[in-house]
Amino acid sequence: MAFFILKRLIQSIFVMIAVAFLAFSLFRFVGDPVSQMTGVETSAEDSARLREELGLNDAFIVQFGRFTRNMLQGDFGYSYRTRQPVADMIASRIPATLELGTVALLISLLVGIPTGIFTALRPRGFVTQSILLTTLVGVSIPTFVIGIMLIFLFGVQLGWLPTFGRGGTVQIGGWTSSLFTFDGWRALILPALTLGVYQLTLTMRLVRAEMMEVLRSDFIRFATARGIPYRSLYFRHALANTMVPVITIIGLQFGGVIAFSIVTESVFQWPGMGLLFLESIRFVDIPVMGVYLVVIAFFFVLVNMIVDLLYVAIDPRLRVREDG
Amino acid sequence: MLEIEGLTVQFPGRFGVFTAIDDVSLSVAAGEIHGLVGESGAGKSTIGAAIIGLLQPPGLVASGKMTLGETDLRSLSMSQAHELRGRRISMIFQDPQTSLNPLMTIADQLIETIQAHEDVSASEARDRSIALLEEIGIENAATRIKAYPHQFSGGMRQRVVIALALCTNPELIIADEPTTALDVAVQSQVLDLIRRLAKTRGIGFLLITHDIGVIAQITDNVTVLRGGQLMETGPTQKVLRTPDHDYTKSLMAAVPPLDRKLDRFLVPDSDAPDLAAPAGRSAADAEQWLTAGTQIFGEGLGMTDVTVKFSGNRTSLFSKPAAFTALDAVSLSVRPGSVMGLVGESGSGKSTIAKVLTGLVQPSAGQLYLGDNDLPPARARSRKDPSRRQIQMVFQDPYSSLNGRHRIGDILAEPLWHYGLEADADKRRDIAAAILDLVGLSADAIDRFPHQFSGGQRQRIAVARSLLARPSVLICDEPTSALDVSIQAQVLNLLKDLQARFGLTILFISHNLAVVRQMSDDVTVLKGGTIVETGPSEDFFTNPNAAYSRELLSLTPGMPGQ
Structure with missing residues (x-):
């Protein structure tokens, strides 16, 4: 180990x-x-x-x-544009992006996994077919169009939710959070939804495909033939085996959400790293761009390591192979 | 105990109803082992699935009566049927590698199964599981029960599967090809276990298998199926010794005997083409083309002191991983124009030898030769080395050894252009059509795709492809173990004919001793990467030298009265 x-x-x-x-x-x-x-x-x-x-x-x-x-040593150099230390600029933007990404990922998991299971268990039902059709539309529309449509509906027409910025934030140490105020949450909903919808459909379809595959496997047939209660059959036997490949994709997705939140952040003027990156491109602010690259890569590497460890935790076969 | 009367199973489809089982009746008494035998597509597994109520949709029981004791199985609701599964009827599947949940320990799976049907505490269920595992022949059950499925060998895993089927004390166990994936030694242990359980616990077994040897060895009664219809049923000894039905007779005749060598395999279906004398003019063309090459067919092939090591998994940064020795100083010599049978259990290194000879695996020591020349090992053998053409291979699984997106004509033409044997595309096509005739397929097969052919036809295409390279040596790795006996007879007859006609040298790898006896001139027995015995085939079968060879022969299920 x-x-x-x-x-x-x-x-x-x-x-x-x-x-x-x-x-x-x-x-x-x-x-x-x-x-x-x-x-x-x-x-x-x-x-x-x-x-x-x-x-x-x-x-x-x-x-x-x-x-x-x-x-x-933590010295990331100075921005050409603002003459500030790049480290400070990135650090002030990280919380916004991380919170947005995490909430988007949670939306995609909390909705995607249950619907994935549901559609796998009732592959031919009317509800399943409707969900699949709806999500197909969801995948086909580009993220920024979804964002603009959401702004138009909830921000402009109904006026329920703010259309830009982070709303009320709270300072906790060096971390500026919008998770602790009602206003902050209101501002977070639309961008998180925009960013999460695509991931949601992906998660759902992946869970569905994997689960259907697992349900066809011999050990599920054998467990059915032994009269194992259906609840355990689906949620203990099948789900754990489904999650092994799904976790990899979710890990990569989270990296992707962080890295590619650029579009969403620019639609909603969300003051995160993506927006900072866009501004830096406009002003050829190379130090910021370089550090952004390194920070994003670091996130990817970190998430992938966590995924690998989760793998080992879930699958005993890997444990033995690695222990020798 | 189990009574089935007039069972009919149908699969309604878009183009009408397909009747998979047609009016089949059989009964299994307590303590009886009832064999269900037939070739693929006979509906054996469908009967098992119908009994336990797990027919794949849209399959349904159209008519007939199924009763287990007093219970009418057809009148049960979905939840009643599920409640009955495990408690009264259990099932054993073919492949122990895939029938256990890989993420749960044996203990968890056993305890869950027991608790699903009985109101007992987890510790009581665990104690019962341990006792059961010991009864079934797993040593140190108390500690082994904490292990995961992958930590057991194939035979042990099948025992765990049996324990899982048994832990709820069912009255009937449906065993669907329970030993097909196992070696003969392990197979005979598992069959012994099944017989013991039937006798001591009074469990009725419905044993589904295509292997008549298994039927002969352990069943009390047997039912022969073909195309969903019952051909013959009765006591095993009677049905196998004096079969009434023609189909049973031909099925029995197609099983290669272990105790004598036949000239040719008997092919049960009379509508199969007679390959002994290919009549078509194009077959003669193909034959002429094959023999027209400048090189001599049938060169000797061999290896001296070949050792193959596979590196193990690295466990530490600082120590070298322990190597696994797949072949240990193996010397082998196949005479030109002869057939060498290579037998042994799985893991004995049979396929590694094939891979070394074809240059797919790099040996760590030893020499290879082909004819009078040295044969370079994998890394030293260049892409253009002539031996890459001279040594051709026929693989076990005809479903995955042909590219499903290529037409048969392209598959067959590939060796022709790849080895530069025929530059003209039209001529390549003519040769491909001609060789199809030679292997007993019609010439219009050339524009079709592999999925349009049956397993046996595909294996013939695979043989045709290997011949088109004008090889001097053919390596056949379990060429018929995925096929039914009647198809096996056809493919092996084809190989025999081609070998006789072209004087090919063949290395014939198989775990089926009866088949090896029919095919080979010499036999080599392999165990754990070393050669146990090698010599002329008939000497080996009549008077084996090594103790291991005798054991292997005695464990092979034979036919009654032979």
């Missing part, structure tokens, strides 16, 4: 180094940082001095080493 975790950790380190390298390549090859920072009136000597101070004249590998070391 310890060896298994160690192996995954080492793999993760390699992934992070690769991503850091990509992020660093951005600095090095996309535009000239000095000309970004300086204006037309800056003298050539000043530019050269700046170049020397920033270490841009050093060899590529030395610069990469410095970049990585600074990252590890």
Whole structure:
């Protein structure tokens, strides 16, 4: 078990180094940082001095080493645009994105898994067919259209919910949360729904397909032939076996939700990392873009490690294989 | 105890009603083992499913009476039927690898089953489970019960399955091919166990199988089915020794005997093409093409001191994982133009030998040779090495060894262009059509897809494909173990004919000793990656040297009166 975790950790380190390298390549090859920072009136000597101070004249590998070391020490550099430390900018935006992503994921799981089970158990029923048809429409419409439609209906026509921003927030330590005020929740609902709908349909269809597959398997037939009560048959025998592959996808989904909340955040002007990333692109703010890349990759790696550990917890076959 | 009268099962479909079981009657008494035998599609499993009430929709029992003791099985409601399952009727499935929930311990599955039918405490259920496992022959049951299914071997797992079917004390157990997935040694243990349980506990067994050897070995009565209809029923000894019905006779005749060698397999269906003398002109063309090559057919093949190791799972960063030795200094020699039978239990390394020879597995030591030349091992054998054409393979499963998205013509033409044997596309097509005739299929098969053919026909296509490479050596890995006896007879006759006509060298891998006796000139017995015995086939079968060979022969279920 310890060896298994160690192996995954080492793999993760390699992934992070690769991503850091990509992020660093951005600095090095996309535009000239000095000309970004300086204006037309800056003298050539000043530019050269700046170049020397920033270490841009050093060899590529030395610069990469410095970049990585600074990252590890928590020094993410300064934004070209705002001149603030990038670390502070990202840190102030992380809570919004994480809360949005988590709530969206919870919506997709809490709705997707039960409906997935239901539609698997009654594969030909009228309700099942209606759900499948509705969700097919849900997948086919792009996220931003869903967002705009929700804004139009609940924000503009009915006027029930706010259409942008985070609403009332509470400061807990360094974490700005909108989960503790009624106003914050009202602001959260629409973007979370928008972001969650696609994941919901995906989760539902995946659970349905896997569950139907498991229900056809020999051990379910054998358990039925032994007269195991249907409740246990479905929720103890079948569901656990269904979840093994589903967990992988859900893990990847969560990474995806965090990384690709950009569209939703821009539709709802949600002050998260995605919006920050969009602003950074507009102003060619390369340090922020690079760090965003690294942070997102870190989330992916973290989530995948948790998924792998969950795997081992659920499936005894993996436990033995890894223990030897 | 179980009485079935006039059972008819139908599957209504879009294009009318398909009658899977037509007016079948049978009865199973307490303590009786009743065999249900027939080829695939005979409806054996459908009868079992109908009894336990688990017919796949849209199947339904159209008419007939089914009673278990005093209970009318057809009048039960859904929940009553489910309540009855396990408590009074249980079932054992074919494959012990897949019939247990992999995520639950044996204890959890046993305790849950007992508690589903009886109001007992978990600890009492556990005690009963342990006692049952010990009775069934699992040592250290008290600790083994905490294990997960994957921690048991195949035979032990089938015992666990039997324990699960047994833990509620049912009156009737339906065993659907309970030993088909097991080796002969394990098979005979499991059959012994079934017989003991029938005798000591008075449980009635309905034993569904396609293996007449199994029927002969353990059943009291037997019912022969064909196409959903009852052909013959009666005491096993009588039905097998003096069958009344023609179908039973031909079925019996198709089973290869273990105790003597026949010239040809007897094919039960008279409508099967006579392959002994392919009449068509195109078959002659194909034969001419096959023999027209410059190379000589039938080269010797062999290996000396070949060792194959597979690396185990890494358990620590600092120590090398322990290697698993699949073959240990194996030397093997197949004479040119002869058939070498390779037998052994699963895991004995039979298929590894095939993979080494075809260059799919890299041996860690040893030499290979083909004819007078060295045969380079996997990594040293280049893509263009001529031996890649000279050694061809026929696989076990004809359902997965043909690409389902290619037409038969393309499948057959592939070796022709791949090995550069025929540059012209039209000629390739002609040759493909001709060889279809040679293996007894009609030429219009060329534009069809594999799924339009039966298992036996597909295996013939696979044989035709391997022949089109103009091989000198054919390696057949269990070529007929997925097929019914009558189809098996046809395919093996085909192989025999082709071997005789072209003087092919064949390495014939099988776990079925009777088939090996019919096919081979020499036999090699493999156990745990080493050779136990090797020698001329008839000597081996009449007078085996090694104790293990004798054990293997004695465990193979034979036919009565032979």
